[in-house]
Amino acid sequence: MATVALTQHSKIRQAVEEALGFLPVEELFKNKIVAIHPNDTTATEEDQSGVTQADTLEAVIQFVKRFQPRELIVSGGAGASETDEVFRITGMDRVIEKERVQYVDHNKPPFATVPLDYGPMREVVVHEGVLRYETVVSLSQLKVHSQSVIVGAIKNIAMSWPAADYYGHPRMADQYGRSGMVEDKNGFIVGMLKRFPPHLGIVTGHPAMIATGPTGGIAVETGLVVAGRDPVSVDTVCASLLGFSTMGVEYLRQATKLGLGDGDLSRIEIKGVRLDEAMRIFNERAYGVRKALKSA
Template identity: 25%
Template sequence: MTSENKLVSVIKCRDPGEGAIKAVSLLEAEDDFEPCLGVVFIKPNIVVSIPYDQAPAELTDPSLVAAMVRYFYEHGAKKVVVGERPAWGGSCHDAYRVSGFGKAITENGGILWDLDSDPEVWVPVNGHVFKGIRLPRALVEADLLVNIPKAKTHFLTGVTVGIKNLFGCIRYEDRKKYHREIDLASVLADLLKALPPGLTVVDAVQAMEGFGPHAGTAVEMGLVIAGTDAVAVDTVGTYLMGVEPRSLAILQVAEKLGLGNIDTADIRVVGEELDEVRKTLLPPIFQFVSQHENVHVYAGGVCPGCRPRIPTVPLSYDSSKSYAVIIGREPIAIRPDVEADEVWLIGNCGVRAGMACLLRRAFLGGFHKGVPKVVKVPGCPPLDWYSQRVIFPPLREKGWMT
């Protein structure tokens, strides 16, 4: 698998569906892609149960996926299946219903698939991180896997284009485990070896910048990017977002493992001139600083799984109170002159280190304002706690989640 002399199409458009058809048709015209006559499996990005119009920079546009369903049927596909595994352990049924994907796909003859309910098969990889991985049978046995991600910045990987979207194919429990891996890039490279898509179509009509992939800001790029080589597509997509491809660990690892070439000069681009449509998106800058003045963060040895939880606590903020957030394996000890009404301990490491810190503080000098309220946020990473208290309640309140 190599990206050298590979073809990537870039289309400027207002309508995502039309842009996708044009982008794929360019590949077909160049004899770089041949429509599948068998079973096509489409993997979009539907991370949570929320209407598309309220998260247009977070979810793949349903109209783009619907257009691709029509395209494959018009070109002789036997069956077109659209499947997903929403983030945070949410219900696939709710995600389809609320996002608009359910109606858009079924009205065009597509079959909705719940990857969480699909039997899994063992796929040998002999990769850098794992020897093999269990994946949904429908994905593995499809004649063509079509990856349709959203172009977004990402606090862990810099950006997320096509390769990172494959992460949504694995089990929620595995995602939690690998999200705390420092070497997430190698995990993603192994996953690409296990599940290489035959076609990637990137929805970059409305992209996300800033603290993505969920808390960023929508930005108009007006592009659809397509190609049959996943590394080439990610390289071009990354460049179009204003990021040097060689600065991303996932692309560095992919090239090192022989999965592709990440020099844009070695990739043939048709459609738009890259530098004419390139934008510089705000990066996902992360700081160990709370948005509130009287919330003090004590961090040390924090893995990627816990970092994004800092801006979410305390859940209920009271400006008359003072707060301390302890996070990581070796958080900076609370100084004797620091007092807090509430102490939040984030992740299993933060709970252990924080309790030791509080006990030491109580033994040495006590608390001048009295013993603070201690809130434990357990988990490694604490995604389940976060989902149940931050993500799911407003969705249930609006009827978007059952």
């Protein structure tokens, strides 16, 4: 049975620490090369609501440091912008400098070609550095998405690891004619999950995004954090918060069918806030409705 932590607090640091405190994580971090990938798709001076917030990244870095990783890297790879610019606008660059951790823009060369055995592409081009990461932390935002239905722990890695300087910004535009992911985005996400599964998924509603996404939607502060070592289970809980079932999110349906994780809520142990209570909080913050809907 997979375990997913679900917490809520007005201070994101406390929500992150409480969530990670429910999980066995020491073996993931101690003396390991750890990479944290925040959600960094795009940001402007006027709108940073679609990406990981600087205080969230800081909280996760400081938590991981307690376990003395051999290396700690923030691995960025913006989709619709330059990574350096997103980090500058959001202040994540200042967190990296303050915490004295490494930074890699995995959109940049040197590149490596890696085979895939599922989905529309038989291979993918990634930054060489991602192949040496021993523990990958997917630090994402809870968002709806116009193509993949939700953004959670899985998509945050699957659609960021492909090097945008090779495929183009955004990757799905296929401006260089090098990408087949546009043919079956959900299948591609599952193929990437098979090859590059995140070892720890952390998804925050600080803020969450509804209406449309992954950018340009309505940002709502929920204070919710979902975390776990099975990214399929993490995203299953995230989907429930947004009002979707595993069957309603195609990449989750495929991943569950392939046995890449547990997408059955009845088999997921939730620690912390009960799912129905978290749904009530989310609905109230997002829609102004005090109602705990049943998970599908």
